[in-house]
Amino acid sequence: MIIAQAIDGTVATYITACVGAAVGLGGLWLNRISQREQNRQQRAANKVAEDRADLDETAQALAATVRRAELAEAGEDRKQKRIDQLEDEIEEERSLRRVLFSAQEARCREVQAQLTDALITLRGVVTDEIAAAAATTALMLSTPHPHQLPPPGDGDKPDLP
Amino acid sequence: MNMVLPVPTVEPDVMTKRARGYLTVTALRHVAVGIVCLALPNDFKGDSYQIIIEVLPIGLWGLLFLAGGAHLGYAAVKGDERQARIGLSLSAVSTSLWAAGFFMAYFVGGIVTLIGGILWTALTLKDLVVCAQPMRSPFERITREYVGPQAR
Numbered sequence: 347m348i349i350a351q352a353i354d355g356t357v358a359t360y361i362t363a364c365v366g367a368a369v370g371l372g373g374l375w376l377n378r379i380s381q382r383e384q385n386r387q388q389r390a391a392n393k394v395a396e397d398r399a400d401l402d403e404t405a406q407a408l409a410a411t412v413r414r415a416e417l418a419e420a421g422e423d424r425k426q427k428r429i430d431q432l433e434d435e436i437e438e439e440r441s442l443r444r445v446l447f448s449a450q451e452a453r454c455r456e457v458q459a460q461l462t463d464a465l466i467t468l469r470g471v472v473t474d475e476i477a478a479a480a481a482t483t484a485l486m487l488s489t490p491h492p493h494q495l496p497p498p499g500d501g502d503k504p505d506l507p
Numbered sequence: 508m509n510m511v512l513p514v515p516t517v518e519p520d521v522m523t524k525r526a527r528g529y530l531t532v533t534a535l536r537h538v539a540v541g542i543v544c545l546a547l548p549n550d551f552k553g554d555s556y557q558i559i560i561e562v563l564p565i566g567l568w569g570l571l572f573l574a575g576g577a578h579l580g581y582a583a584v585k586g587d588e589r590q591a592r593i594g595l596s597l598s599a600v601s602t603s604l605w606a607a608g609f610f611m612a613y614f615v616g617g618i619v620t621l622i623g624g625i626l627w628t629a630l631t632l633k634d635l636v637v638c639a640q641p642m643r644s645p646f647e648r649i650t651r652e653y654v655g656p657q658a659r
Contacts, residue, residue, distance in 0.1 A: 369603035
């Protein structure tokens with residue numbers, strides 16, 4: 347109790363009241379500081395909400411773009427499949443045409459050979475006929491006509507009426 | 508015609524559980540002290556309370572503590588930030604008066620320890636610390652929305 351009874355009771359009461367008043371003012375001041383901090387936090391939270399809304403909007407736009415890209419890719423795939431299918435059909439048709447062409451070519455060669463044989467045969471026949479005709483003609487030319495035969499024993503005197 | 512979309516905002520929580528907890532404890536302290544002041548006024552005859560009683564009669568202190576406790580309890584239950592700040596400021600005032608009263612009683616003479624003054628000063632500073640902190644936080648709501656119910 348070194349400092350005991352160093353202060354008068356009345357003064358101590360005044361000091362106590364002053365301390366109370368000072369604490370009251372300090373409390374009000376701290377409340378103002380706190381409310382400023384609270385408002386700052388609220389602004390920050392609103393900014394967070396705004397950024398979040400922007401982010402959601404961007405995410406939705408991105409998802410729509412991805413969906414469109416997927417649909418386009420699916421369409422491309424369908425077209426590519428159709429192209430492959432048509433190419434297969436064309437190739438199949440070409441193969442069929444090649445087979446038919448080969449068959450027709452073979453058939454042509456066969457007919458050509460038959461025609462050649464027939465031509466050769468015909469040519470032989472014609473030659474024989476021409477030769478026969480020529481021979482006949484020559485024979486006919488070399489043989490006298492019955493009306494032009496000379497009378498027997500009269501020499502060559504013509505038969506008078 | 509351009510459409511202006513509303514800017515999204517976050518509704519602040521009514522009051523943090525931390526603030527409500529401290530308000531409740533402070534309210535109970537005030538009510539208890541008030542009851543003791545009113546029910547047992549003869550316990551305050553010692554030299555420790557001489558300055559406190561010179562500032563206000565002990566019965567009036569009891570009434571003030573009871574009223575302050577009820578006010579703080581109301582603020583805690585309702586989550587009313589304005590009332591909570593007023594109540595805490597008044598609590599800091601009354602508590603600091605008692606702290607200063609104990610200190611002054613030591614310096615005037617009659618008590619042999621500063622412990623009472625130290626403890627009541629600590630209570631005063633606690634009130635002021637809570638006054639200096641936001642009682643509502645919009646980030647708690649955001650945290651719940653992002654993390655889910657387990658954030659509570």
